[in-house]
Amino acid sequence: xxxxxxxxxxxxxxxxxxxxxxxxxxxxxxxxxxxxxxxxxxxxxxxxxxxxxxxxxxxxxxxxxxxxxxxxxxxxxxxxxxxxxxxxxxxxxxxxxxxxxxxxxxxxxxxxxxxxxxxxxxxxxxxxxxxxxxxxxxxxxxxxxxxxxxxxxxxxxxxxxxxxxxxxxxxxxxxxxxxxxxxxxxxxxxxxxxxxxxxxxxxxxxxxxxxxxxxxxxxxxxxxxxxxxxxxxxxxxxxxxxxxxxxxxxxxxxxxxxxxxxxxxxxxxxxxxxxxxxxxxxxxxxxxxxxxxxxxxxxxxxxxxxxxxxxxxxxxxxxxxxxxxxxxxxxxxxxxxxxxxxxxxxxxxxxxxxxxxxxxxxxxxxxxxxxxxxxxxxxxxxxxxxxxxxxxxxxxxxxxxxxxxxxxxxxx
Numbered sequence: 001x002x003x004x005x006x007x008x009x010x011x012x013x014x015x016x017x018x019x020x021x022x023x024x025x026x027x028x029x030x031x032x033x034x035x036x037x038x039x040x041x042x043x044x045x046x047x048x049x050x051x052x053x054x055x056x057x058x059x060x061x062x063x064x065x066x067x068x069x070x071x072x073x074x075x076x077x078x079x080x081x082x083x084x085x086x087x088x089x090x091x092x093x094x095x096x097x098x099x100x101x102x103x104x105x106x107x108x109x110x111x112x113x114x115x116x117x118x119x120x121x122x123x124x125x126x127x128x129x130x131x132x133x134x135x136x137x138x139x140x141x142x143x144x145x146x147x148x149x150x151x152x153x154x155x156x157x158x159x160x161x162x163x164x165x166x167x168x169x170x171x172x173x174x175x176x177x178x179x180x181x182x183x184x185x186x187x188x189x190x191x192x193x194x195x196x197x198x199x200x201x202x203x204x205x206x207x208x209x210x211x212x213x214x215x216x217x218x219x220x221x222x223x224x225x226x227x228x229x230x231x232x233x234x235x236x237x238x239x240x241x242x243x244x245x246x247x248x249x250x251x252x253x254x255x256x257x258x259x260x261x262x263x264x265x266x267x268x269x270x271x272x273x274x275x276x277x278x279x280x281x282x283x284x285x286x287x288x289x290x291x292x293x294x295x296x297x298x299x300x301x302x303x304x305x306x307x308x309x310x311x312x313x314x315x316x317x318x319x320x321x322x323x324x325x326x327x328x329x330x331x332x333x334x335x336x337x338x339x340x341x342x343x344x345x346x347x348x349x350x351x352x353x354x355x356x357x358x359x360x361x362x363x364x365x366x367x368x369x370x371x372x373x374x375x376x377x378x379x380x381x382x383x384x385x386x387x388x389x390x391x392x393x394x395x396x397x398x399x400x401x402x403x404x405x406x407x408x409x410x411x412x
Contacts (some may be wrong), residue, residue: 006403007156007396010054016135016152016395017100019043020144025095026181030299035178036067047176048085050155053163060187064188067176069157070195071169073262075410078170082196082371083157083402085150085203086180094141101136102392110389112139113289115239118387125206125381133392137157145380146193150177150202153291153378153398160403168410171195176361183219183323186362191371196323198337200405201363204377205393208350210332211357212338212374214364215266215287216294217323220301222248223314228277242275245282248316249273251304256297264289266297266358289326289356296327322361327367327374334372340412344404350397376401390410 023039030036035044044065051058057070058344070236073080079281088094101112105109106131110118121125129165137143161167173196180203204211252268254260263268266288275284286301288294298320305318331337343350363373379394 001133005396005400006160007399010393012152012156012392012395012399013102013135015155016148019151020097020100022046023094023096024088024135026091026145026179028182031182031184032181035088036182036184036328037088037250039371041065041177043087044176046180047151047155051158051174054159056158056162059193061190066176066189068190068193069158069174070159071133071172072313073170073172073410074080075168075170076166078410079197080171080173080195081409082173082175082194082373083154084175084177084201084366084373085154086147086177086181086185086200086355086362087145087151088181089142089146089148090174090181092142092384093386095144097137097141097143099397100137100143101135101138105132105134109299110134110135110136110385115139116386117388118382123382123387129391134389135384135392136389139386141383143388143390144146144384145378145388146178146383147378149378149380149390149395150398150408153402155400156396156399157406161406163403167407169406170298172406173199180362182320183217186365188237189362189366191369196371198334198365199366199371199373200341201361201373201375202359202402203377204361204375205380205383206353206379207379207391208345208353209377210341210345210352210354210374211361212354212358212360213289213328213361214324214360215289215325215358216291216325217360218286218294218298219321219323220298221284221319222282222305224248224275224280226278226312227278239315240277241280241315242277244277244308244312244316245273245280248282248304248308249379251307254366262358266293266295268289268301286320287358291326292330324364325368328362330367330370331374336375337372340405340408341376341401342367344401344408346399348397348404353408369376381402
């Protein structure tokens with residue numbers, strides 16, 4: 001632990017373990033409902049109670065599982081700052097960890113269980129983590145650091161600021177939102193109730209990550225309805241839906257898949273494919289930082305569907321829905337929000353890494369709704385799978401950055 005840390009690691013461990021034991025896995029099959037899973041409301045209720053126990057102003061939207069909290073400021077005429085994290089974990093695999101592995105990393109592969117390990121050859125960043133306290137799952141579920149590490153950092157910062165009234169600050173607003181992982185996130189956040197002049201999502205990765213550039217994002221659903229007949233009499237009659245789905249996928253550029261892209265590269269990701277002779281369904285997510293390239297990707301998919309319909313006779317349907325847009329296009333007009341976080345991180349002695357986030361955050365939606373909202377690290381790695389891990393120090397430092405932002409904001 002850092003010698004001058006203001007956040008106690010024991011409390012961070014205990015709080016994080018408590019939150020990751022609650023199943024908040026979002027459910028894309030129930031995406032018309034918010035929240036998409038009951039477990040998110042369970043965690044929302046827990047956080048609402050903890051905010052009340054701290055003596056803060058708190059409100060719980062029971063219908064949609066949004067939690068609002070407010071620590072009143074002690075200095076007048078200071079802009080109110082907001083901090084947000086999301087309740088849900090990714091739908092990729094089970095999201096409950098009741099017995100996390102907590103240890104000081106001494107190097108080498110990290111064995112999760114008899115079948116799975118986090119291997120140095122696959123994840124070379126591990127060599128930079130020697131000596132750190134690391135938390136992982138047991139390999140049967142994802143850990144849930146995305147985004148419960150963010151919730152921990154916010155709650156720890158609130159608790160510290162509440163206990164230290166000598167630190168001058170304006171109002172601190174917090175919100176915990178459902179279903180960020182399936183694209184809903186802050187869409188139903190009541191900005192008036194939240195009551196912040198600007199905000200930050202605590203939803204980043206390794207220590208020092210600071211993001212104010214996201215993907216433009218869309219989802220695509222494709223349905224192929226074809227003709228199934230007995231294979232013994234199928235010549236010139238059968239039209240195979242699953243094979244057309246495979247053909248469609250083959251027409252997308254192979255180099256524009258996530259496994260071949262980095263930095264500002266965009267991609268198509270096939271997230272689901274179910275097919276028989278009679279019917280096939282494919283689902284994609286489409287991502288690009290550049291607005292024009294984003295549009296070209298959507299246009300390409302439409303052109304492919306049009307080509308296949310001409311070839312096979314109007315049997316392929318396509319629905320494309322935009323999810324969020326690159327916040328950089330808007331947030332450049334609010335440089336003070338970026339500069340405040342930069343200064344806070346430097347004063348906490350953190351080396352800043354300003355990279356475009358290869359994903360999205362609630363902050364992207366909120367920025368386009370008029371609330372500037374960059375994204376700050378929480379110390380996690382390998383999100384959305386069993387190889388996820390988080391640094392205890394990362395969560396503590398993220399809380400310290402929140403505290404420092406509040407302090408600097410009041411001093412300006």
